[in-house]
Amino acid sequence: MMINTPFVYGRIADKEDFTDREVEQEQLFRSLSGRVNTVIISPRRWGKTSLVNKVVQRLAADRSIRVCQVDIFNCRTEEHFYQTYAMAVLKANYSVWEDFIRSARKYLGRLLPAVTLSDAAQTYELSFGLDFKDNKMTYDEILDLPQTISRDTGKRIIVCLDEFQNINEYDEPLAFQRKLRSHWQLHTDVCYCLYGSKRHMLLHIFNDYEMPFYKFGDILFLQKIAREEWSRFICRRFADTGKRISAELSGMIADRMKNHPYYTQQLSQQVWFRTPSEATDEIVNAAFHSLIDQLSLLFSNLIDTLTPRQINFLLAVADGVTNFSSREALIRYQLGTSANIKNLKKAALEKDLIDILPGNHIELQDPAFEYWLTNVYSNR
Numbered sequence: 001m002m003i004n005t006p007f008v009y010g011r012i013a014d015k016e017d018f019t020d021r022e023v024e025q026e027q028l029f030r031s032l033s034g035r036v037n038t039v040i041i042s043p044r045r046w047g048k049t050s051l052v053n054k055v056v057q058r059l060a061a062d063r064s065i066r067v068c069q070v071d072i073f074n075c076r077t078e079e080h081f082y083q084t085y086a087m088a089v090l091k092a093n094y095s096v097w098e099d100f101i102r103s104a105r106k107y108l109g110r111l112l113p114a115v116t117l118s119d120a121a122q123t124y125e126l127s128f129g130l131d132f133k134d135n136k137m138t139y140d141e142i143l144d145l146p147q148t149i150s151r152d153t154g155k156r157i158i159v160c161l162d163e164f165q166n167i168n169e170y171d172e173p174l175a176f177q178r179k180l181r182s183h184w185q186l187h188t189d190v191c192y193c194l195y196g197s198k199r200h201m202l203l204h205i206f207n208d209y210e211m212p213f214y215k216f217g218d219i220l221f222l223q224k225i226a227r228e229e230w231s232r233f234i235c236r237r238f239a240d241t242g243k244r245i246s247a248e249l250s251g252m253i254a255d256r257m258k259n260h261p262y263y264t265q266q267l268s269q270q271v272w273f274r275t276p277s278e279a280t281d282e283i284v285n286a287a288f289h290s291l292i293d294q295l296s297l298l299f300s301n302l303i304d305t306l307t308p309r310q311i312n313f314l315l316a317v318a319d320g321v322t323n324f325s326s327r328e329a330l331i332r333y334q335l336g337t338s339a340n341i342k343n344l345k346k347a348a349l350e351k352d353l354i355d356i357l358p359g360n361h362i363e364l365q366d367p368a369f370e371y372w373l374t375n376v377y378s379n380r
Ligand SMILES: Nc1ncnc2c1ncn2[C@@H]1O[C@H](COP(=O)(O)OP(=O)(O)OP(=O)(O)O)[C@@H](O)[C@H]1O
Pocket: 008, 009, 010, 011, 012, 013, 017, 018, 019, 020, 021, 042, 043, 044, 045, 046, 047, 048, 049, 050, 051, 196, 197, 261, 262, 263, 265, 266
């Protein structure tokens, strides 16, 4: 029997699974409908995709607008980007198969796309012939596709590009950014919403004066969801399924996970599973420790990829150290000389282990890892 569990994690949160974000929804809705390009940045699993999905549903209700969502998570090369992109733009604008084929021929005709119907559910597949590879000109045409279609259909287009940080893995990321920017700035009927994790890298792209995307649009830093919201939400979801949890205990779940959206949902789920009718302290604690246990192998593997000094640095971060170069910190955490600190920070940032918040405040991105590091690992 499939039980409908009241919490989701690792999937888009929507409808009754979605909570909070009123202000962000409003802001994003206003920006995108007002043609303001917007960049959304947060660490992984904080809710970017869910937020955009929510706003897109509202935008799509406006018949003069077409929204195109492209996830470039799997695009490891520029070439793959263009394929995925062309496909997504056509799909968003032509929902009927015949229209889709016709538009593919019309707009991509010269690139000789082979369009195949891959199954009965009409999932469209588009593959490009050799011509495409050899003819750089056509990349430009693909980038202009939203604007071209918008002119033809008279509808405004909003392009949402998820996992935007991935463009940094292409062979020549800077040249690629220049190219995107030079096309996009001419697209008067298209609005772009770009989002992803890796704050550090994205800030470099969008906030550094010498970069092509400098001041491309508004930047929205998505925050975690507040404790009170979580508490209300968790109580409600328990109640929806005929179980109970007090405001205090639901707040404790959020506290345990430092309000991290994904983990708070995950821990809530585990507590819910263990709760016959009313949650207790013991259940919350047992669920938390069992979750840390489950994750422990993952964390051990992660630790294996780090040098002893990198681990010590993370321990210092977890302990709330702020001045890593102080004599005391260097000795206590065996960080070497103060000249090392910059590299240790950089390595941790690049591995997505820490986040540097405004005010130069550093914290570990993963609250479960943080707990494991200070309570399990260091007690070995
Ligand atoms: N508004 C929300 N209400 C409730 N839960 C949420 C919300 N936003 C995110 N979550 C929780 O966080 C998880 C991750 O959300 P989502 O995939 O939208 O984040 P993301 O920032 O796009 O992550 P990634 O960087 O990995 O792509 C969801 O599966 C859900 O458990």
